[in-house]
Amino acid sequence: MPRQPRFWFPGAVLHVVQRGNDRAAVFRSDDDRRYFLDCLIAASRKHGVVVHAYVLMTNHFHLLASPNGPDAVPRTIQTVGRRYVGRFNHVHGRTGTLWEGRYKGAIIESDAHLLACMRYIELNPVRANLVASPAAFAWSSYRANALGRLDRLVAPHALYDALGNSPAVRQARYRDGFDFVMAADELRALRDATQFEWAFGTEAFRRNVEALTGRRTARLPMGPRPRSQR
Numbered sequence: 001m002p003r004q005p006r007f008w009f010p011g012a013v014l015h016v017v018q019r020g021n022d023r024a025a026v027f028r029s030d031d032d033r034r035y036f037l038d039c040l041i042a043a044s045r046k047h048g049v050v051v052h053a054y055v056l057m058t059n060h061f062h063l064l065a066s067p068n069g070p071d072a073v074p075r076t077i078q079t080v081g082r083r084y085v086g087r088f089n090h091v092h093g094r095t096g097t098l099w100e101g102r103y104k105g106a107i108i109e110s111d112a113h114l115l116a117c118m119r120y121i122e123l124n125p126v127r128a129n130l131v132a133s134p135a136a137f138a139w140s141s142y143r144a145n146a147l148g149r150l151d152r153l154v155a156p157h158a159l160y161d162a163l164g165n166s167p168a169v170r171q172a173r174y175r176d177g178f179d180f181v182m183a184a185d186e187l188r189a190l191r192d193a194t195q196f197e198w199a200f201g202t203e204a205f206r207r208n209v210e211a212l213t214g215r216r217t218a219r220l221p222m223g224p225r226p227r228s229q230r
Helices: 030-047 072-092 110-122 142-147 167-179 184-196 203-213
Strands: 014-019 049-056 060-067 104-108
Touching (some): 030 049, 049 072, 104 110, 104 184, 110 167
Antiparallel strands (some): 014 104
């Protein structure tokens, strides 16, 4: 089956996930994570990707990002891969591929779901029982978005800026959002959209994306099974 084209149009926001091959660890040390972030900062600036949220788990990473063109995210991920995998293999005495194929990317409806997706990303370490709170995990954007910690990778989206008229107010209101648990059906929909590279949002949003990009944004509806001919 041919690959579908990547989503992009001006203002698009993408949830990007890339996993290790056979779910193996892609970060074995803090030095690995620091080097990966350095690579990502350089590549995202070179190719025009603005990162709003991220998390580096043991065997995968998540980004929520606004690319400035259709090739911005692919080129960023490719550039990071070339630099990072070579060093990782050298340091850890291994050869061969590190990633499980190409990255997954879903387009996110900004108005309805951007902040929820940011929180979903930053809560990954909590769901994985690595820490009790997102603030306790050093390798995500939570401390930047919720606590005001300087992070060279993170730049706010306009919807985050609209949370308040000062950094302290924006951070407090963003933290308040963590009091609300994402509904199970919404969580499944986000994971499904990311896994299969669909759109995460309302039906109207999906129709609009299809019109702008010329590709499907969700599974085809299941029709009735044909009657067997006897």
